[in-house]
Amino acid sequence: MSTAQTAAPKKRLTTSAMIASIAAPGQRTAPAPFGNALVELARSRPEIVGLTADLAKYTDLHVFAQAFPDRFYQMGMAEQLLMMAAAGLAREGAMPFVTTYAVFATRRAYDFICMAIAEEKLNVKIVCALPGLTSGYGPSHQATEDIAIFRGMPNLTIIDPADALEIGQAVPAIAAHDGPVYMRLLRGHVPLVLDEYGYKFEIGKAKSLRPGNDVLVISTGLATMRALQAAEMLEKDRIGVEVLHAATIKPLDLDTIIAATGKGGRLVVVAENHTVIGGLGEAVAAGLLRAGIAPKFRQIGLPDEFLAAGALPTLHDRYGISAEAMVRQIKGWL
Amino acid sequence: MSSAMLDKTSAARRDGFPYAGSNVSLRERAYRIRRHALRMGEVQGQGYIAQALGIADVLAVSYFRALRYRPDDVHWEERDRFLLSIGHYAIALYAALIEARILPESEIETYGTDGSRLPMSGMAAYTPGMEITGGSLGHGVGIAVGMALGLKRKKSDAFVYTLFSDGELNEGSIWEGIMGATHWQLDNLIGIVDVNDQQADGPSSAMSSREPLHERFRAFGWHTQRVDGNDIDAVAAAFDAARAAKIAAPRIVICDTQMAKGIPFLETRERNHFLRVEPEEWQQAIALLDETFSGKTL
Numbered sequence: 001m002s003t004a005q006t007a008a009p010k011k012r013l014t015t016s017a018m019i020a021s022i023a024a025p026g027q028r029t030a031p032a033p034f035g036n037a038l039v040e041l042a043r044s045r046p047e048i049v050g051l052t053a054d055l056a057k058y059t060d061l062h063v064f065a066q067a068f069p070d071r072f073y074q075m076g077m078a079e080q081l082l083m084m085a086a087a088g089l090a091r092e093g094a095m096p097f098v099t100t101y102a103v104f105a106t107r108r109a110y111d112f113i114c115m116a117i118a119e120e121k122l123n124v125k126i127v128c129a130l131p132g133l134t135s136g137y138g139p140s141h142q143a144t145e146d147i148a149i150f151r152g153m154p155n156l157t158i159i160d161p162a163d164a165l166e167i168g169q170a171v172p173a174i175a176a177h178d179g180p181v182y183m184r185l186l187r188g189h190v191p192l193v194l195d196e197y198g199y200k201f202e203i204g205k206a207k208s209l210r211p212g213n214d215v216l217v218i219s220t221g222l223a224t225m226r227a228l229q230a231a232e233m234l235e236k237d238r239i240g241v242e243v244l245h246a247a248t249i250k251p252l253d254l255d256t257i258i259a260a261t262g263k264g265g266r267l268v269v270v271a272e273n274h275t276v277i278g279g280l281g282e283a284v285a286a287g288l289l290r291a292g293i294a295p296k297f298r299q300i301g302l303p304d305e306f307l308a309a310g311a312l313p314t315l316h317d318r319y320g321i322s323a324e325a326m327v328r329q330i331k332g333w334l
Numbered sequence: 335m336s337s338a339m340l341d342k343t344s345a346a347r348r349d350g351f352p353y354a355g356s357n358v359s360l361r362e363r364a365y366r367i368r369r370h371a372l373r374m375g376e377v378q379g380q381g382y383i384a385q386a387l388g389i390a391d392v393l394a395v396s397y398f399r400a401l402r403y404r405p406d407d408v409h410w411e412e413r414d415r416f417l418l419s420i421g422h423y424a425i426a427l428y429a430a431l432i433e434a435r436i437l438p439e440s441e442i443e444t445y446g447t448d449g450s451r452l453p454m455s456g457m458a459a460y461t462p463g464m465e466i467t468g469g470s471l472g473h474g475v476g477i478a479v480g481m482a483l484g485l486k487r488k489k490s491d492a493f494v495y496t497l498f499s500d501g502e503l504n505e506g507s508i509w510e511g512i513m514g515a516t517h518w519q520l521d522n523l524i525g526i527v528d529v530n531d532q533q534a535d536g537p538s539s540a541m542s543s544r545e546p547l548h549e550r551f552r553a554f555g556w557h558t559q560r561v562d563g564n565d566i567d568a569v570a571a572a573f574d575a576a577r578a579a580k581i582a583a584p585r586i587v588i589c590d591t592q593m594a595k596g597i598p599f600l601e602t603r604e605r606n607h608f609l610r611v612e613p614e615e616w617q618q619a620i621a622l623l624d625e626t627f628s629g630k631t632l
Contacts (some may be wrong), residue, residue: 049487072484076517081476081510088480091465092488112507115470116477120458 013311017287018309021189022134022222029189030164035063037171042068045175049089051075051081052099058325059099059129060187079104083112083126097173102128102143102184106150117180118155119309123181131160131221132273133302133319138309139178144302147249148278150182157203158250159183160221160272160280166247167283169201177203184221193225199245206253208260212240215330216260219271220246220280222321223300227271229323234330241330242266242313249280254287262295267333271300273321296331300326349400353433360566363433364394365527367622368596370429374445374452375609378448381446381454384594384606386426389497390528391566392589393430398496400573405435406464412492415481417466419474419498420528424456427464436463457488461529469577475511475525477529481585484596493577497526499534504542515584523584524576525556528563530591531606545589556586563589596623 022028042048042064046233051073056062065072073089075082079100088095103127105113117124135141150158157177161167167190175183197209206218210231219227219297226243231241244260246253261268268288270281281299288294302319320329348354371386396416397403403413418427427443431437437451444450451461455469466477474496481494502508517525529547533537537543551558557579563567569589576585594600597619600609611619 059434073518075514078510078514080472080507081514083479084476084507084511085474085483085514088482089484089487090480092481094487096485111470112473112476116473119467164347207525263607302534 011316015309015311018209023191028191028192030239031167031189032060032063032187033097033164033190034171034185034187035060036144037168039066039067041175042071045095047093047095048175049073049094050097050099051082051086051089053077053079053104055129058101058187059127059185060098061097064097066104079109080112081122082111084116084244086124087112087122088115088225090117094112095123095125095153098126099127099129099185100142101130102146103141105182106143106146107224110149111195112158112160113156113180114153118153121155121179124177125174125183126181127185128183129187133307133315133321134186134222134312136272136310136312136315142307144275144307145278147272147274147280148185150325151250151278151283155179156250157181157248159203159248161186161247162221162224162245165192165194165199166201170247173201173203186222191225201247204248204251204253205249206244206246206256209242209243209245212242213264213267214239214266214334215241216244216263216266216283217269217271218244218246218257218260218280219239220249221273223271223273226321226323226326226334229312230326230330233323233327237331239330239334246280249283252280252283252287252308257277257284257287258291258293261288261295266295267298267330268328269298269333271326272299273322275304276301277304296333298329300329335558342352344412350404350410352405353398360391360394360398360570362399365623366433367393367426367429368400368623370432370439370442371425372616372620372623373442374425374428375494376552376612377443377445377447377597378454380608380610382425382453382607383609384603385420385423385530386429387594387596387600388591389423389426389563389589390429390592391564392497392526392528395427395566395573397430397572400577401495402492403434403436404442410496412490414492415465415478415494416457417468417474417481417494417496418456418464419468419477419496419502420471421455421467421469422585423497424452424454424461424464426584428452428461431461431463437461440481444476450475459497471582472505473501473509473576474502475531477514478523478525479511479514479520482515482523483518485522491522493524495521496523497528499533500527500529500531500538500544502545503527503544511554512554514553519582520584520629521579521582524573525584525586527586527588528591529588530593532593534607536605551588553584556584557581558586559563559587560588560590563591564595571621596626598622
């Protein structure tokens with residue numbers, strides 16, 4: 001601690017709450033888009049129930065719990081029971097929306113999602129906060145490999161929404177989908193971005209958000225928001241960037257991705273809030289290779305290591321998924 | 335059992351209790367379940383046959399006294415659910431489902447073969463009457479919690495039974511389920527633990543401090559009974575009491591069973607978790623079972 005009386009201490013960024021906001025200062029946001037969309041949907045869908053493992057407040061499920069207390073099941077800090085009970089409720093005709101953190105669903109409850117839910121194609125929607133790097137608490141709370149873990153699970157649909165608009169649209173869409181779904185969740189005051197792009201979420205569809213002649217960025221989740229910011233910044237340097245948003249990681253919309261990749265000799269960059277191992281980047285790479293397409297290809301994603309604790313803006317910049325870091329990387333590759 | 339015998343009693347059957355009033359004894363049902371299981375074992379030459387022989391009495395009570403179901407409509411909404419957490423015991427449940435005429439006896443010879451509806455480890459998608467995919471172990475109680483909650487949502491008075499094993503008590507997920515069932519006061523959930531003291535690497539008691547099981551379940555808030563799982567009258571009484579108990583809590587029937595019960599030369603094999611039986615021994619075992627049963631009933 002500084003004892004100097006004269007010099008004003010330099011303000012250091014702090015880790016802040018467990019779930020630090022990913023909204024930039026001044027950015028438009030919407031509150032609890034998942035919880036509010038679920039409440040809205042549940043009014044006309046009595047089979048919807050909510051379950052959590054001591055994380056209602058941190059997954060925006062508390063909004064549902066307040067609206068429908070007799071349709072809400074607090075299972076305590078027991079993620080295995082959480083998934084098994086959801087399986088049992090689904091067997092009896094309910095449609096469980098299950099929330100926890102992505103680290104716990106993947107690392108603690110995998111077998112129960114795999115064998116009790118996915119193998120039996122049960123209609124359970126698993127919605128998890130803290131995907132990728134969205135907490136400064138370190139590896140115990142950073143699900144940097146959740147997509148890699150779940151991509152290998154048959155029957156499971158995987159969705160990584162980019163903003164509040166998309167979360168709100170995804171809730172009824174995944175309810176209409178017959179089968180298990182894993183959705184990454186941004187919670188709290190979530191940035192609102194895609195409304196400016198006339199975007200409409202559809203399961204299994206990648207959609208182009210802006211055109212660009214020099215670079216094709218294929219992105220998902222919050223990396224799409226950052227890619228859009230990076231594209232604006234690069235445009236000032238006369239670098240044209242198309243952003244193709246693939247919210248559904250599985251099944252992946254390879255037709256659209258292949259069609260976009262085939263347009264001209266653009267640099268292809270896949271950007272994701274996830275380790276570069278086993279996520280969207282490798283899924284796209286494998287799909288392109290199988291189709292006989294080999295563009296200049298680069299990945300923006302988290303490194304294959306346990307990440308540091310700290311303030312989220314610092315970490316996003318350090319590990320390459322801030323807008324500024326994306327700009328630096330893309331310029332370096334051109 | 336002849337079909338004529340069934341027809342004579344059909345008037346006495348209540349909906350969901352197809353064998354109520356049948357003059358086939360539970361003891362005979364258990365004998366026939368063992369016999370079906372041995373015949374399936376013979377198809378493979380090996381398997382979880384000791385568990386099947388050990389749990390046959392419990393299954394006879396389950397399917398011919400306790401459970402409500404319709405043999406020709408396994409998805410009947412009002413049925414009692416029976417969850418086989420120990421997927422390895424599929425051979426035993428198939429034998430019971432055959433005896434209950436949910437599965438045809440002719441499928442015995444397909445057991446564990448390509449394309450069969452009777453795979454070695456139980457899976458819901460394969461077999462009518464197999465409610466869940468067990469076998470990973472540690473799933474039955476938790477899924478039963480969800481189903482019991484789901485039944486209460488629907489205001490159903492059906493019960494959820496879940497059969498798991500003392501070996502499975504090694505799994506932490508079982509205890510998450512046990513606590514959840516207590517918390518939600520699931521008086522429509524009946525657990526059955528098969529305590530046969532065997533698992534893959536040896537005696538369960540040598541691997542984990544299982545006991546005192548009765549006290550443990552009581553301490554967790556369950557309506558608890560412990561019986562000799564091969565004493566068919568005791569098992570029947572315990573199941574009756576479990577259903578009838580006026581207490582807002584889940585119920586457990588701890589059943590101490592003898593591995594390979596009824597076939598002395600298999601009972602005494604030290605490591606009988608996965609039995610390999612010589613080809614000529616299967617017919618010896620079936621003959622022994624037949625002799626023992628007819629001796630008791632004459």
